[in-house]
Amino acid sequence: MRTPLQIGRQGAEQELKAALRSEARARGQLRLRALLAVARGEHVPQVARLLGVAERAVRNWVNRYNCHGLGGLRDRRGGRRGRLSNAQLERVRARLLAEPRPADGVCSLRGVDIRRILRDDFGTPFARSSVYYFLRHTLGFSYLKPRPLHTKADLAAQGAFKKTSRKRSRQSGNATRVGGWKCGSTTKAASGNKAP
Numbered sequence: 001m002r003t004p005l006q007i008g009r010q011g012a013e014q015e016l017k018a019a020l021r022s023e024a025r026a027r028g029q030l031r032l033r034a035l036l037a038v039a040r041g042e043h044v045p046q047v048a049r050l051l052g053v054a055e056r057a058v059r060n061w062v063n064r065y066n067c068h069g070l071g072g073l074r075d076r077r078g079g080r081r082g083r084l085s086n087a088q089l090e091r092v093r094a095r096l097l098a099e100p101r102p103a104d105g106v107c108s109l110r111g112v113d114i115r116r117i118l119r120d121d122f123g124t125p126f127a128r129s130s131v132y133y134f135l136r137h138t139l140g141f142s143y144l145k146p147r148p149l150h151t152k153a154d155l156a157a158q159g160a161f162k163k164t165s166r167k168r169s170r171q172s173g174n175a176t177r178v179g180g181w182k183c184g185s186t187t188k189a190a191s192g193n194k195a196p
Contacts, residue, residue: 004044005063007066008066013036015070016036020036031061031073035062044062082138083126088122089139092118093120096117107148110134114131115131
């Protein structure tokens with residue numbers, strides 16, 4: 001019979017409880033719960049069955065915790081490296097926050113324009129849908145944009161017009177009360193059955 005796998009670190013139960021309280025991710029909580037159960041004397045197959053994970057995974061978590069502590073439980077998976085470096089991302093952010101240049105030919109940048117900027121200025125081609133994802137998730141921008149303002153607009157004249165012009169729409173009257181009228185006819189419960 002095999003010797004049950006145990007956690008060999010001193011003070012492991014208190015360390016795992018504290019880590020479990022501060023862990024926000026569900027995957028991390030699952031690992032910590034499994035280790036806490038093993039630290040309390042449960043056998044690995046029973047812990048795996050109770051938590052609905054593979055027994056091999058629980059064994060790996062216990063071995064990684066015994067060797068490296070809590071640091072060994074971190075996900076070792078990495079994402080795909082970004083297309084732009086951090087310095088380039090800051091340049092893109094500054095370019096998009098600034099007003100459009102006369103060479104852009106528009107008063108506010110659209111996805112097509114941002115795509116062109118990324119391709120021409122930074123040498124990185126993006127699909128149109130990827131540009132919106134990039135704006136939202138990489139740069140933290142919103143898809144919404146304010147109404148564009150024409151370069152020759154006179155804000156003082158617009159404000160004066162709003163103050164001096166009379167309102168064209170009248171106030172709506174009181175809401176009309178709905179009477180007791182019923183639309184449609186009532187059907188009897190048996191009328192849906194067609195008898196021969």
